Amino acid sequence: MLNGRRVLLIVGGGIAAYKTPELVRQIRKAGGHVRVILTKAGAEFVTPLTLASLTGEKVHDALFSLTDEIEMGHIELSRAADLVVVAPATADLMAKAANGLANDLASTTLLATDKPVLMAPAMNVRMWQHAATQRNLATLRADGINFIGPDEGEMACGEYGPGRMAEPAAIVAAIEAHFARQNAPKPLAGKHVLITAGPTHEPIDPVRYIANRSSGKQGYALAEAARDAGARVTLVSGPVTLAPPQGACTIRVETAREMNEAVEQALPADLAIFAAAVADWRVADESREKRKKDGNAIPPLQLTENPDILARVSRHASKRPRLVVGFAAETEKVLEHAKAKFARKGCDLLVANDVSPASGVMGGDRNRVHLVSPDGVESLPEMSKNEVATALIARFAEVLARRG
């Protein structure tokens, strides 16, 4: 429920604007208060009268309106909200916001606001996939802007693909989730949480490497959950295609040795979570030049062991975090292997999961984990990786609090 939260809704000029009256209705039904900025192009698709009737408020559409500036100036408009929602966020609005343009009321407000912003993009699939839009998306994400959608499906223009605006109910759910996160208890406030995530790439020669199928999704979800619990988060990430979590310090590495070094640099930490799928071995005789076919002989790869980051930090002489958590990705005898690993690594807790191909965990969005501790094993139900992360972070915060 939105309990009187004030949403400033910026309506851009796209066909999806026809859904915004319904969005306004649903925000109000959930208890929110809505004020609308309608762009000139937006007014081609939805009338100010419709939005004014549904919000019970004047619709703002002009930057240089004398009466508007006297009643409520554009700076005040940008600040007198708890959340700014842009729906539909057109390619044009995204481009303006990404580049700091301020030539109408909507773009000026986006530049002037100090409030969180949620964008619901909507545009033709080719416009969405265009390198320029994807560049703008990355910039906006890095600037701390949140996104919902776009959905994939048939578009008003007859094409199919990603570009449809998220449904009003999904946008309202994202708005509610935003406020729920903001209100959530902060059991990790003042704590530094160090997380490793993703695979490592171990070079064979300048163009080839050994890798694994880890997507980094669980580790990134843990970083976001730790951030939402109030922690300062350092995320040491192997090569993944995920956007860095907003508000966390993300350090990108490739190899296990680089990850080891970045972890060492990031210490001290109160809590360290080793969710990365670190390659156990690297190629000992990494070639400076691309290896060539040599007659019929298949060249052998000499492997050597990588540093075991988890084991090393668990036994760190001077900077051992108060709580060290390992992960065990297993394809068979999950609990048996996990318990043995727990005993061997010297960590305080170990999260075990089944990553056999049938489980769909590697690269997927869901996970089922077992938490191994000195007290035994607690199995959590199958959930989304985000839900797993929230549940785990709550457990870790409890243990940390008990340790004082």
Ligand code: C5P
């Ligand atoms: O031994 P195994 O790789 O299965 O152990 C998994 C756990 O150990 C994970 O927490 C992983 O991040 C960590 N690990 C590590 N450094 C390695 C190998 C594994 O930190 N070289």
